[in-house]
Amino acid sequence: MKFEDIRNICVVGAGNMGHQIALQAAICGFSVKCFDVNVETLKKADDFVNSYLPGRVEKGRLSEDQARQARVNIQFVDSLQVAAGDADFVIEAATEILSLKRKIFADLDQTAPAHCILATNSSAIVSSKIADATQRQDKVVNMHFFNPALVMKLVEVVKGPHVSDETADLTMQLSKVMQKVPVLLKKEVDGFLLNRIFAAISKEAMWLLEMGVADVEDIDNACVFGAGHPMGPFRLNDLTGIDLSYIMRMEKFRDTGNAADLPNPRLVEHYMKGEFGEKTGKGWYDYSTKK
Numbered sequence: 188m189k190f191e192d193i194r195n196i197c198v199v200g201a202g203n204m205g206h207q208i209a210l211q212a213a214i215c216g217f218s219v220k221c222f223d224v225n226v227e228t229l230k231k232a233d234d235f236v237n238s239y240l241p242g243r244v245e246k247g248r249l250s251e252d253q254a255r256q257a258r259v260n261i262q263f264v265d266s267l268q269v270a271a272g273d274a275d276f277v278i279e280a281a282t283e284i285l286s287l288k289r290k291i292f293a294d295l296d297q298t299a300p301a302h303c304i305l306a307t308n309s310s311a312i313v314s315s316k317i318a319d320a321t322q323r324q325d326k327v328v329n330m331h332f333f334n335p336a337l338v339m340k341l342v343e344v345v346k347g348p349h350v351s352d353e354t355a356d357l358t359m360q361l362s363k364v365m366q367k368v369p370v371l372l373k374k375e376v377d378g379f380l381l382n383r384i385f386a387a388i389s390k391e392a393m394w395l396l397e398m399g400v401a402d403v404e405d406i407d408n409a410c411v412f413g414a415g416h417p418m419g420p421f422r423l424n425d426l427t428g429i430d431l432s433y434i435m436r437m438e439k440f441r442d443t444g445n446a447a448d449l450p451n452p453r454l455v456e457h458y459m460k461g462e463f464g465e466k467t468g469k470g471w472y473d474y475s476t477k478k
């Protein structure tokens with residue numbers, strides 16, 4: 188397939204990630220059908236498009252014509268058959284459950300045309316765990332967007348051993364045309380690129396705290412004012428949730444059995460006290476007094 192042949196995009200899942208990926212593709216000129224099993228989610232996504240596009244026009248980021256065209260380009264549908272039947276490229280952004288994704292990919296394999304590439308936006312599942320649910324393993328690839336997908340520029344494209352050069356190239360090209368900055372991972376690796384780097388920074392930051400080298404605020408300040416990060420690792424952890432970090436690290440430990448993968452004791456302490464970060468009013472920082 189040539190890149191010019193990619194006109195119709197199907198997005199599976201209209202949740203946090205899916206509806207924004209779909210809208211970004213529609214803004215960039217593709218004809219997009221976004222499918223979800225939940226009709227309320229579809230309605231919410233459609234309402235979001237109706238409020239988002241005029242806002243972009245008001246801010247001068249889109250012309251009225253561009254916004255009108257984007258609205259025409261995107262449809263939210265409750266049938267996978269309708270969404271994927273004429274798709275040239277599918278981006279799956281459904282719930283992060285391996286068995287569910289394998290079922291979706293098996294269904295897509297039956298529904299989407301033979302030339303269609305099937306990408307997953309999974310943040311942790313490598314596509315080789317999904318590809319063998321289809322008869323087109325060379326066309327099953329990771330295409331990992333970041334949250335919020337309308338704003339964040341990075342896309343990680345992961346070329347597993349089964350992925351053809353053509354699939355990887357087309358996925359990189361599509362990311363660029365969707366106004367993103369794609370990076371190519373030449374091998375599958377747990378956590379992909381950025382989340383691995385973040386995990387290493389966060390592990391080191393927690394070690395420095397544990398050793399009493401510096402306080403939370405000063406470690407964060409070093410990252411913000413020395414490395415130019417928008418926020419430090421502890422502040423970020425409060426935002427994304429200490430509970431999520433704890434669960435992910437415990438899952439990794441269960442997988443590897445390696446004590447080095449266990450969550451940091453200070454993180455466990457916050458988790459056990461129910462101090463999950465911003466959402467509970469307390470985590471590494473106390474949010475009860477300040478907004």
Ligand SMILES: NC(=O)c1ccc[n+]([C@@H]2O[C@H](COP(=O)([O-])OP(=O)(O)OC[C@H]3O[C@@H](n4cnc5c(N)ncnc54)[C@H](O)[C@@H]3O)[C@@H](O)[C@H]2O)c1
Binds near residue numbers: 224280311331
């Ligand atoms: N949230 C993030 O920060 C983030 C970032 C990057 C990647 N991801 C990945 O994106 C994917 C979606 O995450 P999310 O945060 O949007 O989740 P979400 O829960 O907001 O959305 C998932 C959607 O999938 C739908 N769904 C479930 N089963 C389905 C099926 N069989 N067919 C179609 N739709 C189905 C659900 O109804 C829901 O609307 C996950 O794989 C996640 O790992 C998430």
